[in-house]
Amino acid sequence: PGQQLWTGRFSEPTDAFVERFSASVHFDARLALYDIQGSEAHARMLAERGVLTEAERDAILQGLAGIREEVVEGRFPWSPRLEDVHMNIEHRLTERIGEAGKKLHTGRSRNDQIATDVRLFLRDAIDTVRDELARFQHGLLELAEREAETVMPGFTHLQVAQPVTFGHHMLAWQEMLERDRERLADCRRRLNQCPLGAAALAGTSFPIDREATAAALGFDAPTRNSLDSVSDRDFAIEFCAAASLCMTHLSRMAEELVLWASPQFGFIELPDRFCTGSSIMPQKKNPDVAELVRGKAARAQGDLVQLLTLMKGQPLAYNRDNQEDKEPLFDAVDTLRDALTAFADMVPALSVHRDRCREAARAGFATATDLADYLVRQGVAFRDAHEVVGRAVRYAVEAGRDLPELGLEELQQFSPAIGEDVYAVLTLDGSVAARDHVGGTAPAQVRAQAQAARERLA
């Protein structure tokens, strides 16, 4: 005999396979505390409106408090036969308090209940993720200040382009994360409306007070349309889109960390506690954490596509398809949160091989643009200057030397406009210090930007 809450209409119990096929409690039990919170607000509101007596309300609240303890302490008797988190809790409530428990579902449906639970869950999850983002950002700002003077090659096409400071590169990462943090705040703001009262789809004939339940649960307002309330999963999609973009950013950082930690680059040393060894090659120290972050970005992208595809064919209003929204959403939350934790712990703890960074910038004709700019200041048109420096670089490549290593006479073969003062602009430090404007790579700018970013975070 099924323990279901709807046996009245049916002439035979649910098929055993269908029971298993349709159960969701093995994953939606994660929403239990939010479900209880929603039920408490609903019961209080019903009593306020005279739909429940005060005695019934008190019995329900007491029963729910006991259930909360069971959940928190891991003693709650979850049953897959009761399908989902809602029916497990309601069934348990009636077991604990009797008749009054059967009245809790007045003026409510699992459809508005689940829409509320998921929003409450995601609101908390966003707060946690944004805190973790901010922690990582603070770590990057410290690292940026520590390495404000460290010169490294900046790349385009992964070819040495112009010298930049390591600090400036860290601030580029921090900008990506700041946009991610804003996107999540935006998503939170839009999801913070309360679906309770939409009931199954059309609302309810009971004299409910939707403003009261919305306020009690910390929502900004009740949702405006009951059909939309139970069928909308935009907020979950928005979160997954923001999460997937943030994971894409983390994945790009991971890629750079992996490259930089390789002996060929040798720019950084990752702390041993964040690396792993090889079961066969004794010399290996592998950047697995960064690689896993890069790999896990694929999960977040999969979660987003799964949700978009889940929704695209659904007519209004609620369809059971929606039960499939939880696993990808939970996965996106967990994946993003863990990736942020890993990087917030690991990245600020890396050490920079400053000599190697400088060496790599020095070896790559990184100041060729500075030489062209110098010629422009001597009155040469930029296009001509570009040509002149191109020829000088070709000469230096063949001679196996870098530009500052060429003598003055050697340089003057390419342009008589070159004078002794050219060496000042050919140095790496001169090059980065000259880019001293908003958004530029000069150490002074890095320090100013780090300070401004810290104020935005506060």
Ligand code: ARG
């Ligand atoms: N487990 C369901 C879900 O996740 C809860 C709502 C079920 N509603 C229904 N009419 N079967 O969406």
